[in-house]
Amino acid sequence: MVSSKLLHQVIGACSKPDSVRIKDESAVNEKIHSIISHGAPALQVITDFDATLTRYHLDGNKCDSSYGIIATSPLVSSDYRDKAMELYKKYYPIEVTPTMTIQEKIPHMIEWYEKSHEYMISCQPPLKRSSIQDMVKLSTATLRDNAKTAVERMSQAGIPLLVLSAGIGDVVQAVLQASGIDLPNVQVISNFMQFDDAMENIVGFKEPLIHMYNKNEAAIHDDNSNYFKDLRSRHNIILLGDSLGDSNMDHGVADPKNVLKIGFLNAHFEQHLEEFMTAFDIVLVDDQSFDLVNLLLDHLLAPAR
Incomplete structure (x- = not known):
């Protein structure tokens, strides 16, 4: 059993510490210590896009x-x-x-x-x-507060970031580009359009269909079949999502050791809090920032003492 001091430090430093919900602090603390102790070379990050990497609402209005x-x-x-x-x-x-x-x-x-x-x-x-x-x-689509900083830090540290989205891949990539985070460490797996070569009009969508409840190994089709295999030495995972289906996005990772699941509960708080706390290690209730992710990166990327 390791001290829970680090977990409390991380939560206490959040901009909205009251938004953090944890069902099993001991288990979460063990995961965080292990992920930090193995460092950046052992880590990969998997995130949903809509209402996870991006904000759910801004100034009282739901974002696209x-x-x-x-x-x-x-x-x-x-x-x-x-x-x-x-x-x-x-x-x-x-x-x-x-x-x-x-x-x-x-x-x-x-x-x-x-x-x-x-x-x-x-x-x-x-x-x-x-x-x-x-x-x-x-559109009104915009990244969560400080999400760009987190993605840039992952890129600088060589941490792979998989954006696994049931949305439209072409749009996801356009948002990443417009936000300045279409970086070499970022891979997008999503529903990509097919276009007519002559007129560039949409003619279809690539298979298989990715929806909110099959975002795991079922989404790793031929074009991306080696993604997790190429990262088999990265046994630690930080997973980020805003739906119950997102909690299974790590299925397909070879031999995972520590999977820290962070869920963003954006709405219908009373209805879904209990099941979110069962599906995710940490639940952030109406927190529209990536502050917790950056705080974890602070410790993970800190120089050894």
Whole structure:
């Protein structure tokens, strides 16, 4: 048993220490000590994108997700925006309801994704690759406070960062580029569009479909099949997510030793806190920053004394 002093130091230094919830402090403390003791060469980071790397809300307004960046953009037709909103109103309540199991939700979520993709592909005028950057600029999507600092520090320390997203990969990459964190250590695995070579119009999506409940080894398709194999010496993981499905994103990592799971609980606090505390080691309740991640990096990257 190691001293819990470090854990309390980290929590106490957070900008919102009252937002931190931990079910088993002893187990979390052991993981943090072990991850820090092995240093940067043994660590990899896996993060969700929407409402994890990015903010859930800003100034009282919900921020755009990667799908929302397109669905609410003035650069697409009003007909498409209306259809996308109809889907959201139908399926989002299913996504967040506490009265259905994950297995019960999965068919509905797949249906939501497939219909969303169908509407994008058939959108008129056609959705073009070249318009995505402009859509990002016009959106409300923004990184969490100090997330850019954390990603830059990981890059400088050579820590691989996997952005594993059930969103739209082309949009995710555009946000990373606009934010200045499309860095060499960052890998994106997501739902990527396919475009017509001549006109650069969307014609489809690459398989397999990645949704919020299969974001693990099922998402590591042919183009990325060696990702975790290439990192097999990095047995320690910091995992970041904002949904229960995100808590399984480490499935597929070869021989993990310590997996520290940090969950961002952005809404419906009373409904979901208990199950979040079961799924994640640390739960941050309505904390729109990456302060905790940076505090962990402070200790991990500190010069040996």
